[in-house]
Amino acid sequence: xxxxxxxxxxxxxxxxxxxxxxxxxxxxxxxxxxxxxxxxxxxxxxxxxxxxxxxxxxxxxxxxxxxxxxxxxxxxxxxxxxxxxxxxxxxxxxxxxxxxxxxxxxxxxxxxxxxxxxxxxxxxxxxxxxxxxxxxxxxxxxxxxxxxxxxxxxxxxxxxxxxxxxxxxxxxxxxxxxxxxxxxxxxxxxxxxxxxxxxxxxxxxxxxxxxxxxxxxxxxxxxxxxxxxxxxxxxxxxxxxxxxxxxxxxxxxxxxxxxxxxxxxxxxxxxxxxxxxxxxxxxxxxxxxxxxxxxxx
Amino acid sequence: xxxxxxxxxxxxxxxxxxxxxxxxxxxxxxxxxxxxxxxxxxxxxxxxxxxxxxxxxxxxxxxxxxxxxxxxxxxxxxxxxxxxxxxxxxxxxxxxxxxxxxxxxxxxxxxxxxxxxxxxxxxxxxxxxxxxxxxxxxxxxxxxxxxxxxxxxxxxxxxxxxxxxxxxxxxxxxxxxxxxxxxxxxxxxxxxxxxxxxxxxxxxxxxxxxxxxxxxxxxxxxxxxxxxxxxxxxxxxxxxxxxxxxxxxxxxxxxxxxxxxxxxxxxxxxxxxxxxxxxxxxxxxxxxxxxxxxxxxxxxxxxxxxxxxxxxxxxxxxxxxxxxxxxxxxxxxxxxxxxxxxxxxxxxxxxxxx
Numbered sequence: 001x002x003x004x005x006x007x008x009x010x011x012x013x014x015x016x017x018x019x020x021x022x023x024x025x026x027x028x029x030x031x032x033x034x035x036x037x038x039x040x041x042x043x044x045x046x047x048x049x050x051x052x053x054x055x056x057x058x059x060x061x062x063x064x065x066x067x068x069x070x071x072x073x074x075x076x077x078x079x080x081x082x083x084x085x086x087x088x089x090x091x092x093x094x095x096x097x098x099x100x101x102x103x104x105x106x107x108x109x110x111x112x113x114x115x116x117x118x119x120x121x122x123x124x125x126x127x128x129x130x131x132x133x134x135x136x137x138x139x140x141x142x143x144x145x146x147x148x149x150x151x152x153x154x155x156x157x158x159x160x161x162x163x164x165x166x167x168x169x170x171x172x173x174x175x176x177x178x179x180x181x182x183x184x185x186x187x188x189x190x191x192x193x194x195x196x197x198x199x200x201x202x203x204x205x206x207x208x209x210x211x212x213x214x215x216x217x218x219x220x221x222x223x224x225x226x227x228x229x230x231x232x233x234x235x236x237x238x239x240x241x242x243x244x245x246x247x248x249x250x251x252x253x254x255x256x257x258x259x260x261x262x263x264x265x266x267x268x269x270x271x272x273x274x275x276x277x278x279x280x281x282x283x284x285x286x287x288x289x290x291x292x293x294x295x296x297x
Numbered sequence: 298x299x300x301x302x303x304x305x306x307x308x309x310x311x312x313x314x315x316x317x318x319x320x321x322x323x324x325x326x327x328x329x330x331x332x333x334x335x336x337x338x339x340x341x342x343x344x345x346x347x348x349x350x351x352x353x354x355x356x357x358x359x360x361x362x363x364x365x366x367x368x369x370x371x372x373x374x375x376x377x378x379x380x381x382x383x384x385x386x387x388x389x390x391x392x393x394x395x396x397x398x399x400x401x402x403x404x405x406x407x408x409x410x411x412x413x414x415x416x417x418x419x420x421x422x423x424x425x426x427x428x429x430x431x432x433x434x435x436x437x438x439x440x441x442x443x444x445x446x447x448x449x450x451x452x453x454x455x456x457x458x459x460x461x462x463x464x465x466x467x468x469x470x471x472x473x474x475x476x477x478x479x480x481x482x483x484x485x486x487x488x489x490x491x492x493x494x495x496x497x498x499x500x501x502x503x504x505x506x507x508x509x510x511x512x513x514x515x516x517x518x519x520x521x522x523x524x525x526x527x528x529x530x531x532x533x534x535x536x537x538x539x540x541x542x543x544x545x546x547x548x549x550x551x552x553x554x555x556x557x558x559x560x561x562x563x564x565x566x567x568x569x570x571x572x573x574x575x576x577x578x579x580x581x582x583x584x585x586x587x588x589x590x591x592x593x594x595x596x597x598x599x600x601x602x603x604x605x606x607x608x609x610x611x612x613x614x615x616x617x618x619x620x621x622x623x624x625x626x627x628x629x630x631x632x633x634x635x636x637x638x639x640x641x642x643x644x645x646x647x648x649x650x651x
Contacts, residue, residue, distance in 0.1 A: 201383035203370040203395035
């Protein structure tokens with residue numbers, strides 16, 4: 001009896017290990033299609049761009065792979081134009097994020113505090129624009145903002161502004177319009193999850209409505225604020241369609257610059273290195289943002 | 298004794314549902330008052346109206362003589378211990394307790410001293426830097442208490458604060474809460490659906506059902522002299538037997554047995570008599586029953602052993618009567634099928650109007 005016990009224990013632990021292995025094999029089988037998809041369609045283009053960023057450009061604009069160098073990376077740091085475009089892009093992305101937050105938070109709060117039926121209706125309304133192509137919707141803004149469009153007419157009638165299209169405000173209008181749902185949805189999710197008895201507790205402990213919001217509601221919906229901000233900031237920083245259609249020469253952003261390098265200037269190595277640089281900066285910023293959010297939560 | 302909380306004709310409608318129906322209630326300063334009733338009876342809504350989370354549709358709410366009906370919660374001299382504790386998950390225990398004082402802009406030195414005293418009181422000083430999620434249920438409960446009491450409210454409102462705790466801890470907390478209340482001398486208004494809890498802790502109990510306040514009284518009062526069938530039935534176990542009043546000292550039960558019961562209800566009125574199971578004494582048919590007791594003969598149809606007590610079901614001409622007898626030396630045991638005489642004192646007979 002006593003001699004058998006350790007053997008049984010050993011056998012059962014072996015069985016457990018085997019079961020665990022089988023479990024992880026089964027997991028891999030389930031994940032295989034998405035692994036394959038991501039490797040072929042996400043990782044490989046990324047690798048190609050990464051490799052091209054170290055290539056040089058032939059006189060006809062072909063990327064040459066045999067002559068490896070750091071020229072295009074050096075250009076990012078040294079070039080005055082790239083630096084000013086990058087700065088403008090960051091400012092535009094930040095301002096867009098803040099505008100979306102300022103408009104989106106009250107709206108998400110409103111949705112989350114409605115009755116179930118109204119709430120679902122409003123959520124569908126938020127998502128309806130996605131049913132139409134983004135490009136088409138952006139062109140629609142051209143009509144609204146254009147020379148004879150209502151926005152311009154109103155500005156002229158009030159004597160406040162003369163033209164909207166092809167200016168920075170037009171780009172902001174387009175970006176906020178386009179990315180607002182990405183801010184509203186995660187905000188809604190986090191406000192809807194909020195335990196309202198905590199707000200009541202704050203009110204009970206002598207906080208005014210506003211102070212209860214600042215001390216309880218806002219910090220507890222921070223995950224939504226972080227998620228929404230990242231979802232708006234990242235595409236805003238790489239925005240191409242909106243500034244291209246609604247903006248002018250003075251509103252060139254990084255997205256437009258990269259497209260120009262690929263299609264017009266035919267400088268693939270520079271386009272690639274700028275793309276990679278944005279991605280790296282964004283990755284670092286996102287990780288830092290998440291970490292800082294997680295700490296204070 | 299001055300009045301701490303005064304509700305006059307308070308009614309609360311949610312849409313066309315009447316949650317609280319014309320409640321008049323006056324809670325004395327320094328008293329442990331419980332609102333007792335089944336879920337949905339309006340007790341929590343009543344508490345929320347005192348706290349200021351809901352406003353009455355009609356009537357008035359005064360706290361120490363000041364009209365509070367439409368004051369927001371932050372302007373009321375009351376604090377609440379919530380059912381789910383509602384501790385701020387993003388703050389430490391200490392910050393939770395300090396919250397009310399911060400909002401009131403109490404100066405820093407005073408605040409630190411009061412927070413420390415509060416945490417000492419609930420024996421949680423060593424967990425001051427912990428997050429609520431790191432505490433056990435009982436500890437969270439005590440933080441919620443400290444967070445409310447640190448503000449020295451005129452009235453402390455408690456919404457089923459022990460509901461989430463397991464039985465042993467709940468019993469310990471009941472005694473702790475009662476002692477705490479006596480020590481700080483603050484008026485407690487305690488909402489619960491647990492009659493044992495209400496009986497154990499309260500100075501007075503208000504029993505509610507369907508938005509109405511049915512009876513207010515000391516625990517013994519409510520338990521021994523229920524004024525309605527609902528109160529009799531809701532609090533503790535009870536035998537209810539329909540009957541008719543014959544005169545001021547006699548009641549004729551449904552199947553014709555006459556028993557002694559003192560009542561002021563007019564003769565001929567249909568009533569119910571209510572007797573607690575522990576008020577019965579069983580006698581064997583060959584034993585002599587003392588004079589003056591009410592008696593019904595019957596047969597034991599069921600015996601349930603509870604360790605400290607036996608429960609018997611006795612089939613009599615007036616229906617099945619549940620009898621509870623203590624498991625003590627000298628008490629005779631009955632088996633199923635035994636004949637027995639169920640007896641009880643006239644004082645143990647409560648006459649309840651239908």
